[in-house]
Amino acid sequence: MDRELEEFVRQQLELHEEIMKLVKPYVERLFEEYGIRVDSNETRNTFLAMVLELTRSIFINWSYYQRERRWRGRRQ
Numbered sequence: 006m007d008r009e010l011e012e013f014v015r016q017q018l019e020l021h022e023e024i025m026k027l028v029k030p031y032v033e034r035l036f037e038e039y040g041i042r043v044d045s046n047e048t049r050n051t052f053l054a055m056v057l058e059l060t061r062s063i064f065i066n067w068s069y070y071q072r073e074r075r076w077r078g079r080r081q
Contacts, residue, residue, distance in 0.1 A: 025060045
Protein backbone atom coordinates (compact mmCIF):
# COMPACT_ATOMS: atom_id res chain seq x y z
CA MET A 6 0.00 0.00 0.00
CA ASP A 7 1.20 3.50 -0.79
CA ARG A 8 2.56 5.19 2.36
CA GLU A 9 0.61 8.38 1.74
CA LEU A 10 -2.61 6.43 1.33
CA GLU A 11 -1.90 4.38 4.44
CA GLU A 12 -1.26 7.53 6.49
CA PHE A 13 -4.45 9.11 5.15
CA VAL A 14 -6.50 6.02 6.06
CA ARG A 15 -4.99 5.91 9.55
CA GLN A 16 -5.81 9.60 10.09
CA GLN A 17 -9.38 9.07 8.91
CA LEU A 18 -9.83 6.07 11.19
CA GLU A 19 -8.49 8.02 14.17
CA LEU A 20 -10.87 10.88 13.41
CA HIS A 21 -13.78 8.46 13.08
CA GLU A 22 -12.91 6.88 16.43
CA GLU A 23 -12.68 10.27 18.17
CA ILE A 24 -16.09 11.25 16.83
CA MET A 25 -17.58 7.92 17.94
CA LYS A 26 -16.20 8.44 21.46
CA LEU A 27 -18.28 11.63 21.64
CA VAL A 28 -21.38 10.25 19.93
CA LYS A 29 -21.81 7.00 21.89
CA PRO A 30 -22.33 8.64 25.32
CA TYR A 31 -24.71 11.13 23.70
CA VAL A 32 -26.88 8.35 22.25
CA GLU A 33 -26.74 6.47 25.57
CA ARG A 34 -28.05 9.56 27.37
CA LEU A 35 -30.72 10.04 24.73
CA PHE A 36 -31.92 6.45 25.11
CA GLU A 37 -31.95 6.81 28.89
CA GLU A 38 -33.90 10.07 28.66
CA TYR A 39 -36.60 8.33 26.64
CA GLY A 40 -36.63 5.25 28.84
CA ILE A 41 -35.13 2.96 26.22
CA ARG A 42 -32.79 0.25 27.48
CA VAL A 43 -29.56 0.11 25.49
CA ASP A 44 -28.86 -3.46 26.53
CA SER A 45 -32.18 -5.03 25.55
CA ASN A 46 -32.32 -7.39 22.57
CA GLU A 47 -34.92 -5.22 20.87
CA THR A 48 -32.94 -1.98 20.96
CA ARG A 49 -29.27 -3.03 20.68
CA ASN A 50 -29.29 -2.84 16.88
CA THR A 51 -31.13 0.48 16.92
CA PHE A 52 -28.58 1.86 19.37
CA LEU A 53 -25.66 0.74 17.22
CA ALA A 54 -27.34 2.09 14.08
CA MET A 55 -27.85 5.49 15.71
CA VAL A 56 -24.25 5.65 16.92
CA LEU A 57 -22.91 4.71 13.49
CA GLU A 58 -25.25 7.02 11.58
CA LEU A 59 -24.49 10.04 13.75
CA THR A 60 -20.78 9.27 13.60
CA ARG A 61 -20.91 8.98 9.81
CA SER A 62 -22.91 12.17 9.43
CA ILE A 63 -20.60 14.18 11.69
CA PHE A 64 -17.53 12.70 9.96
CA ILE A 65 -18.85 13.83 6.56
CA ASN A 66 -19.85 17.26 7.87
CA TRP A 67 -16.45 17.75 9.52
CA SER A 68 -14.65 16.74 6.32
CA TYR A 69 -16.76 19.18 4.32
CA TYR A 70 -16.21 21.93 6.89
CA GLN A 71 -12.43 21.41 6.77
CA ARG A 72 -12.35 21.54 2.94
CA GLU A 73 -14.53 24.63 2.89
CA ARG A 74 -12.26 26.38 5.42
CA ARG A 75 -9.15 25.56 3.37
CA TRP A 76 -10.85 26.72 0.18
CA ARG A 77 -11.93 30.02 1.73
CA GLY A 78 -8.46 30.54 3.18
CA ARG A 79 -6.93 30.29 -0.29
CA ARG A 80 -9.38 32.81 -1.74
CA GLN A 81 -8.47 35.53 0.73
